[in-house]
Amino acid sequence: MRFLRRGLVGVFLLGLTLALFALAGRTVVDAVQERMADDGPGRPAQERVFAVNVTTVEPQTITPILTAFGEAQSRRTIDLRLPVGGTIVEIGENTVDGGRVTQGELIYRLDGAEAEAALARVRADVQDAEANLRDAETRLLLAEDERAAAERQADLQRRALDRQQGLEERGVGTAAAVESAELAVASADQTVLSRRQSLAEAQATRDQAVTRLAREEVNLSEAQRTVGDTTLTAAFDGTLSDIDIVPGLRLTANEQTGQLIDPSLLEVAFRVSTAQYTRLLDDEGRLIRLPVTVRLDVGGVDLTANGEITRESAAVAEGQTGRLIFATLGAAPGFRPGDFVTVQIEEPPLDRVALLPASALGADSTVLVLGEEERLEVAPVTLMRRQGDDILVRASGLAGREVVSERSPLLGDGIRVRPLRTGTAPEQAAMITLTPERRAQLIAIVEANTRMPDEAKARVRTQLEADQVPASMVARLESRMGG
Incomplete structure (x- = not known):
């Protein structure tokens, strides 16, 4: 019994010791948490200052550059085709894809045997028509002579009738002689009428001969043109393209065999939006002949050519928007029709505008201006143009002031900043x-x-x-x- 009592006292003391340890641990944990939550003596809050790049607003007269993309093309291009068909019997020395030919140089010739035979037949018909015309003219001359002879004979018969009538009036002649003279006059008049009819027929025959000769001469001209159409020559100095012909190839009439392109007369066609197009018009709504610069990247080197806007498309093609503009190029070495090029158009100059980075403009068309105590102020501006990564703005009252070059959501009205200014001289290329x-x-x-x-x-x-x-x-x- 005594052992049991002592065992229970030991268990009680052990439990009491564990409870005291738990209480001490809890006290230590609460003390640590309270210490960690205590910030100590309060310190005054400091204003955050942001470092920003600034740019000075300098109004000036700037010529905007409108950038577009277009395609170079030749102003003089013709399809190679002949109006007659046939077999190719001869090909020019430079008749290859990319070959350069001069005006009048042979490109290829067709077999012209049939055309030559047709020409010979037409020439024979012309000779026949000329012979018929000569015969008709001779018959016309004879008919005129016969009519003149008949009229002279009729005059003689009339004088004979007048003489017989005079004799009858004096009582010397007889009525029978007068009647015979009247019959002779009537017969002579009938002969004159017949000769006139023959003359009219001869004139009609001559007119028909003239018409036939004219018709045969037209046929001769067509036959000669057909013979000429069997030979294709270069209409101007240029370069051949898409040529794929060989001797013996059979061609049909008007079959295209390639193109002749003049690479020295180039122009560029490029499309601009309607809003951009309105900036290229004068006060009367006509397209201004503005200068353009065309660039082509070839092997890491930019080829450039200068030109001038000359015309615009008459209508908007189906499924297209904006306007198609054409600019004639001057000397353009290295350019070829079909090149995809970059076109830069010099628009009319803008007065009192400032060139700023595009990142300086907010969505609400405002900029952040550096004010007193280097705090930011919001100022409205008018966007005039976008030039790649830059913008042209018109800002009244901001001349000479500094604006933030790169806006961020952390910047706003009243924020204090530390301006970072850069030199205005352009950096030299590395x-x-x-x-x-x-x-x-x-x-x-x-x-x-x-x-x-x-x-x-x-x-x-x-x-x-x-x-x-x-x-x-x-x-x-x-x-x-x-x-």
């Missing part, structure tokens, strides 16, 4: 030094480019041979090599 091996490799890339004209190759080669070479040019050439 230049690098090439090793002899790399220089030779790049020059080989340029020489292997068949589309680049010789003038452009010489210009690029000169730049590559210099001590310092533009890094952008090297990157473009190496990208072509990688492609």
